[in-house]
Each structure stands twice: as C-alpha cells, then as structure tokens.
Amino acid sequence: MTDQTDLTDRVVTADDVATAAGVSRWTVGRAFRKDASISEKSRKKVMSAAKSLGYLPDLLAASLASDRSNLVALLCDDFDNPHKLLVLERLSRVFREEGWGTLLVNMRDASDAPSALLAASQRRVDAAVLNGTWFDGRVMRAALGARRVRKLIVFARTSESPDTISICCDDVGALREIARYADDRGYRSPIFVAGPDTHSAILRRKETFLGEWKARHGRQPPCIHVDHYSIPLARARVREALPGLAAARRPDLLVCENDALAIGAMDALRHDLGLAVPGDVAVIGFDDVGLASSPAYDLTTWRQPLDAMAAALVDVLRADHEPSGEYVFPGELVRRGSA
Amino acid sequence: MTDQTDLTDRVVTADDVATAAGVSRWTVGRAFRKDASISEKSRKKVMSAAKSLGYLPDLLAASLASDRSNLVALLCDDFDNPHKLLVLERLSRVFREEGWGTLLVNMRDASDAPSALLAASQRRVDAAVLNGTWFDGRVMRAALGARRVRKLIVFARTSESPDTISICCDDVGALREIARYADDRGYRSPIFVAGPDTHSAILRRKETFLGEWKARHGRQPPCIHVDHYSIPLARARVREALPGLAAARRPDLLVCENDALAIGAMDALRHDLGLAVPGDVAVIGFDDVGLASSPAYDLTTWRQPLDAMAAALVDVLRADHEPSGEYVFPGELVRRGSA
DNA sequence: ATTTGTCTTGCACGCGCGTGCAAACCGTGA
DNA sequence: TCACGGTTTGCACGCGCGTGCAAGACAAAT
Incomplete structure (x- = not known):
C-alpha cells in the first residue's frame, strides 16, 4: 500500500523468482509441480525465494499452457x-x-x-x-x-x-425398501408425491414405488405432481390435491420424491388440512436434509450416500x-x- | 463422436473463424466484443462463420491477454x-x-x-x-x-x-426497530441469542439490541452464545442455557442474531423445554430464510434487502x-x- | 483530382507458464 | 583418465487472445 509506486506493484512472476533464486524460470515451475524432476537443493532455493517474494503460480497461464x-x-x-x-x-x-x-x-x-x-x-x-x-x-x-x-x-x-x-443413489433399491417398510408398517393407501416430470429416467423413484406397490397389493397408488422441488409449492399442491382424493379415500401415507416435497406436504397436512402427522397421515421423504431431523418435522426419509x-x-x-x-x-x- | 479422428477434434479457434470468414483474427475478436469498432457487414460474416464452426472465444486466453x-x-x-x-x-x-x-x-x-x-x-x-x-x-x-x-x-x-x-444490511437500524417492536408488544425480559464472537464489528446486532434495551429499560438483557450458526447447535445451547436462567426469571422473548439460531431456539423451546411459542416465549430472528415463512415456525424476522x-x-x-x-x-x- | 477526417482493418508484441527435448552435470566403474 | 547411465537444468516454442498503434478504406469537402 505505502510502497513506492514504481514498477513494484507488478505481480510477481516466475521469472522474478528465478533471478532471485539464481535458477531458470523453468526450474521455478518445476519446484511447484510435485511430479517434476528437480533436486532438493534447488527446490529449497526456489521455495524460499518464492516465499520471500510472495510468489504463487498463475493458474490462468498454467491452464492455457497445459490445456x-x-x-x-x-x-x-x-x-x-x-x-x-x-x-x-x-x-x-x-x-x-x-x-x-x-x-x-x-x-x-x-x-x-x-x-x-x-x-x-x-x-x-x-x-x-x-x-x-x-x-x-x-x-x-x-x-x-x-x-x-x-x-x-x-x-x-x-x-x-x-x-x-x-x-x-440407488433409487430403485431405495424405493423398493421404502415400499416394503410402508407395507410392513401397515399403511394401505399411500399417495406418491412427485416432482416435475422432466425426463423418463428421472422418474425411477415414482415408477419404482408405484410398481412395487402394485406388485404387493394389485393396485397402483395415485400421484400428486409438483412443478418444482419447492417447499411452499409442494404445500400448495398437496393442499389442493388432497381434499379431492380424500372424498374417495383418504391416504394414510404420503411417499415423497424428496424431502422438500415431504416438508411442504407436512405443512399442508398439519396447517392447511388440520391433519396430524403421523396420526392421520404419515409422510416419508428422500435425501435426509438437515431439517428432516428437526423435531418440527422429524421426517422418516432416505439418506443419500x-x-x-x-x-x-x-x-x-x-x-x-x-x-x-x-x-x-x-x-x-x-x-x-x-x- | 463418429467423426474421422484426424485433426478435426482440435478446438475451433479465432484463426479458423477468420479464414472461414475471410477476415483477420482480430476482426473475429472484435465481432465478439460489443464495444469494438467493426462494420456491421464483417460482424455478420464473422458471426455466421463462428456459428457454423461452433466457435466461442476462449475466456482463459482472453483473461491472460487482457488481465x-x-x-x-x-x-x-x-x-x-x-x-x-x-x-x-x-x-x-x-x-x-x-x-x-x-x-x-x-x-x-x-x-x-x-x-x-x-x-x-x-x-x-x-x-x-x-x-x-x-x-x-x-x-x-x-x-x-x-x-x-x-x-x-x-x-x-x-x-x-x-x-x-x-x-x-443496516444492523443498527434493524435491531433498534426490533427492540422498539419488542417493547411495544409488551415484552419485558428478552434474551439475546448471539452467534460466534469473531470480531468486534460483527457484534453490532448484539450490541445494538443490548444498548437499545438498556436505554429503554435501564438494564441489559442477558445473552446466550452459540459457536456456529447452526440450527441443531442453537437448539442444544438454548436447551442448556434456558433452565438456568429461568430459575431467576424466565425470558418472554428470544431475540436471535439470525434465523438459524431462531429456528434452533424454537425447536428447543417447544420440543426440549415444553414451552409454547409465542405463548410462553416469543422468538424473533433475522434474515427471513424460506423456513421462516413456513407454518411450522412462522417466524417474525428481519428481511435483509x-x-x-x-x-x-x-x-x-x-x-x-x-x-x-x-x-x-x-x-x-x-x-x-x-x- | 486532391485533401481531410472518420471509420475500419491488420499486425507486432506480449500475457505467464508448460511441453518436449537437448545440453549440462554428476558420480561410478573400468 | 575416459566412458557411461542417470539425473538435473535450460531453452525454443506455443497456448489463444487483447492492446495499442499504424495502415487502409471510404466519403465528404475543397
């Protein structure tokens, strides 16, 4: 800052270190590359010169040169x-x-x-x-x-x-196990809460759960679709979708494609629809975000590895x-x- | 992919575009710089050649050259x-x-x-x-x-x-207003929940609130300190700290340095200490994170601009x-x- | 036709460093 | 002493593009 404003504020380059250390520019470069063939002596010389000058290699230039x-x-x-x-x-x-x-x-x-x-x-x-x-x-x-x-x-x-x-993550294995868990726990009328339908391969969680449930109980559970993985949006969609379905048969479980949807769903269940979780409707998520372990949600979920x-x-x-x-x-x- | 494996898979450079467009390399560069002086005609020539070759300027090289x-x-x-x-x-x-x-x-x-x-x-x-x-x-x-x-x-x-x-954000103004709001709403024994004490300048929220409250009521509220802005850590700290303080006088309000602390504090109040929010203890946060607007927390907070x-x-x-x-x-x- | 001014184009040079090779160095054994 | 293998060092060249300037192109004015 208070240095003389001569050429000193040029950025230190490998050449500067080279002259300071009494070696060539290329030896300086080698000192900073761990695989390079360089004697211990000159590496030390270079490193101490570099340290006193505050030199660090310019990665931009290195990238250009090395591709x-x-x-x-x-x-x-x-x-x-x-x-x-x-x-x-x-x-x-x-x-x-x-x-x-x-x-x-x-x-x-x-x-x-x-x-x-x-x-x-x-x-x-x-x-x-x-x-x-x-x-x-x-x-x-x-x-x-x-x-x-x-x-x-x-x-x-x-x-x-x-x-x-x-x-x-092994979505197929995960949702098979979730389906099995839901079955074992006695849930009988789940709904799957899915995110946006982008591409076929992304639908594995939904398809796996639906298929597994059908294999176990002969019928495919209904779905609720949410356009983004957003907590408030999921809440709104579940609030809209559930009363309609409830006329036929209220679900006892919402299996959600991820925790964001699950948390939004829980908000809707508890605060919009006046239902208890898990008393009236249970919820399962996917991801194990930090919030899932909070006491306010206490969400059963799948931990991605x-x-x-x-x-x-x-x-x-x-x-x-x-x-x-x-x-x-x-x-x-x-x-x-x-x- | 299925191209012949001759030199074709070299990356397209400005020179290639230049020869294709029948101009010099520098004209190509100018076509891509919006402030450059170049005729509309040659810019069009360059751009169409660039498009057909799939050329985009290499920002690495540009950075090196232009500093x-x-x-x-x-x-x-x-x-x-x-x-x-x-x-x-x-x-x-x-x-x-x-x-x-x-x-x-x-x-x-x-x-x-x-x-x-x-x-x-x-x-x-x-x-x-x-x-x-x-x-x-x-x-x-x-x-x-x-x-x-x-x-x-x-x-x-x-x-x-x-x-x-x-x-x-204007922390001072914010916490003055928060103090005023708390005062107006009738809270009389707040506690400030603070994050890590890193450097003096960061403490403005805490100091402002404490000072403002002291100016209004003659006594400085106590503090709870949390080492990181982490929800579970804040929960643990509030759980530990509050019973001790409560012996003397239970707070009616927790003013928190940010929402992460506030949410953790609410978890502790409700789920560890069995207190109602805001019935027994009120909570104010800072930041207005997405969760603050969720019905599970419904947190009064300060929205950073x-x-x-x-x-x-x-x-x-x-x-x-x-x-x-x-x-x-x-x-x-x-x-x-x-x- | 010549000049002048403006706009456009081309070019030498350099950004800081890596690659690949050739030269220099070093120690060892004959 | 000389040759030889291995190790260490130096260097020409290039990565792709921008800067600054000089040359060229063009139109209007003389």
Whole structure:
C-alpha cells in the first residue's frame, strides 16, 4: 500500500523468482509441480525465494499452457431445495481438497442449461458436473457443438444418455425398501408425491414405488405432481390435491420424491388440512436434509450416500480416460417419527 | 463422436473463424466484443462463420491477454445456515447475468480463509466477495502479500478494515426497530441469542439490541452464545442455557442474531423445554430464510434487502476504480406469529 | 483530382507458464 | 583418465487472445 509506486506493484512472476533464486524460470515451475524432476537443493532455493517474494503460480497461464484448467464447473438449479446446500458444500469442499477450483453456474431453468454449459466450456473446465433437475444429456452434448467439455457428469440424478457418466443413489433399491417398510408398517393407501416430470429416467423413484406397490397389493397408488422441488409449492399442491382424493379415500401415507416435497406436504397436512402427522397421515421423504431431523418435522426419509457419491465423483474426475456408465450407491432408511 | 479422428477434434479457434470468414483474427475478436469498432457487414460474416464452426472465444486466453478474468471469487463458510443458499443463488445468478463467472471457494473455518483467498488470487479473479462468518479484512490483506486481488468485498457483514468494501444490511437500524417492536408488544425480559464472537464489528446486532434495551429499560438483557450458526447447535445451547436462567426469571422473548439460531431456539423451546411459542416465549430472528415463512415456525424476522445488496455489489464490481467504505441498506421487519 | 477526417482493418508484441527435448552435470566403474 | 547411465537444468516454442498503434478504406469537402 505505502510502497513506492514504481514498477513494484507488478505481480510477481516466475521469472522474478528465478533471478532471485539464481535458477531458470523453468526450474521455478518445476519446484511447484510435485511430479517434476528437480533436486532438493534447488527446490529449497526456489521455495524460499518464492516465499520471500510472495510468489504463487498463475493458474490462468498454467491452464492455457497445459490445456488443463483444474477447474470443475458445477451446474446447479433448484436452489429452493435445501438438499442443494449439502451438495454445494460437499462438492466445493472436496474439489478444493483435490486442488480443483469450483466454477458455480446457476441454471435458471431447463432452457438455460445448454447456455450454462457453454459458459463453462468457455473457461476450459476439465469437467462439468450437472446437479440439477432440468437437463438432458443429449441436449447438452448437442449444445456443445464443436466445443468440448472433457467430462460431463450427472450427479445425484440418472441420465439416459449412455455416453454420460452418472453418479447417483440407488433409487430403485431405495424405493423398493421404502415400499416394503410402508407395507410392513401397515399403511394401505399411500399417495406418491412427485416432482416435475422432466425426463423418463428421472422418474425411477415414482415408477419404482408405484410398481412395487402394485406388485404387493394389485393396485397402483395415485400421484400428486409438483412443478418444482419447492417447499411452499409442494404445500400448495398437496393442499389442493388432497381434499379431492380424500372424498374417495383418504391416504394414510404420503411417499415423497424428496424431502422438500415431504416438508411442504407436512405443512399442508398439519396447517392447511388440520391433519396430524403421523396420526392421520404419515409422510416419508428422500435425501435426509438437515431439517428432516428437526423435531418440527422429524421426517422418516432416505439418506443419500453423499460421502460415497462425492468420493466416486473425485475418482471419475481424477481418471485420465473418460469413464462412462452409471455409478450407483445404496443409501439407508432413516426411521423417524413421521412414518 | 463418429467423426474421422484426424485433426478435426482440435478446438475451433479465432484463426479458423477468420479464414472461414475471410477476415483477420482480430476482426473475429472484435465481432465478439460489443464495444469494438467493426462494420456491421464483417460482424455478420464473422458471426455466421463462428456459428457454423461452433466457435466461442476462449475466456482463459482472453483473461491472460487482457488481465481481466471476468471471474469473481465467492468465499463462503457457514453452510449450515439456510440463508447461505439464498445468497449463493442470488449472487451466482447476478454474476452470470453480468457475464462474470463465479468461483466458489469453500472456507472450512477461520484459519482457512487466507488460504482460500490465495487460491482465488491464483486464478486472477477480478474480485473476491467474502460471505462468511470467519474473516478479518486485515488478515486477508496480509495473507495476500505480494499477490493482488483487485477488489475485496465483504458481503452481508461489516468489516473493520477501512480499505475493504462492505455491503450489508443496516444492523443498527434493524435491531433498534426490533427492540422498539419488542417493547411495544409488551415484552419485558428478552434474551439475546448471539452467534460466534469473531470480531468486534460483527457484534453490532448484539450490541445494538443490548444498548437499545438498556436505554429503554435501564438494564441489559442477558445473552446466550452459540459457536456456529447452526440450527441443531442453537437448539442444544438454548436447551442448556434456558433452565438456568429461568430459575431467576424466565425470558418472554428470544431475540436471535439470525434465523438459524431462531429456528434452533424454537425447536428447543417447544420440543426440549415444553414451552409454547409465542405463548410462553416469543422468538424473533433475522434474515427471513424460506423456513421462516413456513407454518411450522412462522417466524417474525428481519428481511435483509438482498435485491438492493446484490445490485450494489454489481455496481461495486463494475466500477473500474476501487470504491471503498460501507454500503448499508435498510431491511424490513416481517411480522409473523412467533412474536 | 486532391485533401481531410472518420471509420475500419491488420499486425507486432506480449500475457505467464508448460511441453518436449537437448545440453549440462554428476558420480561410478573400468 | 575416459566412458557411461542417470539425473538435473535450460531453452525454443506455443497456448489463444487483447492492446495499442499504424495502415487502409471510404466519403465528404475543397
């Protein structure tokens, strides 16, 4: 700040460190690359010179030169869902631990996804991780056109495109077990509360539950559809939908595609419809967001194996070939008071 | 994918577009810069060639050449707080609208902040926005050493360093009004629930409320301190703290530094201590997170003017000089059922 | 036809660093 | 002493684009 305002406020570069340490610029670079072949002596020289000058390598220039940016784009939508915070925290943390920067791209809606991906590709991200409701692997690939994102990974969602990597929870196993649990606990007239119908592959939770229940009881439960994974929206939809259905037969259980829907449903049941949870209607969610364990909701739900999923993501990102296919991890039922 | 594997999978560069359009590389660049002087005719030629080739400028190279990365680092901690999701969504959205990329840097804790800032500086971010509990402008500046981040902005927090820009809510005005409201509503023995004592400037909410109450009633209300802005932690602390205080005189109101604390406090009151809210004890929060409007909490709180704050942030980031000082915006009391 | 002013285009140079190779170095054994 | 293998260092070149300026194009004015 109070330095002389001569050329001193130029940013320190590898050349400066090189002259200070009495080596070449390239030796400075090697000192900062852990795999490089460099003698212990000169690495020490370089490092002490770098420290005294306050030098750190410029990752922008490094990216340009090496064609590897060490940047991962994280494309997100659905910020109403509290589960998103868990994912953002976890992924940004493990990325940083691995030395990758996180480029957060906010996708407003479905139509925005391709443009979001292009925005990421312009920064030469090494990989793009899609964590959102609205996307379609094929559309994404098409949008890329001549540009390239080395890896395209769908996180916490399945993807129907075979050339896209997907890391997700075993929805099928989870909803089979939820159906079994509901059956065992004696519930007989469930309703499934589903999120937006985006693409076929996303419907696995709904289809699995409906199919499993039908296999057990010969009839398929009804559904309530909510346009976004939003707590207030789910509340409104359940408030509207339930009285109509209740005329025929009131449900004794709402199985919800995720916790955001479940929490909204509970709000509607208790505060709009005057029903007790779980006394009149039980509720099961999916995700195990922080709120699910709060006493106000005490939600029985499915815990996504975020640890395992994040670890798998790191493995996929580290691999230098492009792996493909689906990486599926089991979760576990968290039994609480709501069902 | 099924293309011939000749040199075709090289990424399209401005030179390719230039030869395709029959102009020079620099004209291509100009076509993509909106302020550039270029004839409408050649811009059209360039754009159609670019479109057919799938060309988009490489922002990495542009950053290196222009010394402007159009990247904003967003340094965050405190991911337990649901308010963080609002901020992340809003900032990443407006940044994208302005053409800036968002580099999300997850700060694990206070000691991690300087290193997080350095990580950002290595990518030549044009600005770093600090949105967290744990930081100290002076420490940050010191950590930077010879490196430079052009702008250092503290968002939704005050900063004691005079050379740091701060964009925040008018905490003083807010807590004065909250105190007045509490007084008017007839509450007489409030307790203030405070977050971690990091730096003096952060304590404004607490100090303002305590001071204002003392001015009105001659005595300073007691405090409960919580180490993180976390709902379960706040619940645990209130559960422990309240019975002890209640022996002397049970509070009739908990004024909480933010909604995370308020929600945790309500959980403790209702579910651990068997007290009714607001019947036995009222609760006031701060932030107006989504949950505050849920019927389960129905929390009276202070709405931070996120629109205005985000707009101010954009203005500050757009300015080519380095503005400084504090940009303070009023919020508004949201009256709900909890107090 | 010439000049003048304005708009448009082309270009040398550099941003800071990595790649791949060649040169220099070092120690060892013959 | 010399040759030889392995290790360490230096360097030409390029990554893709922006900056600043000079040259060119063009129209209006003389």
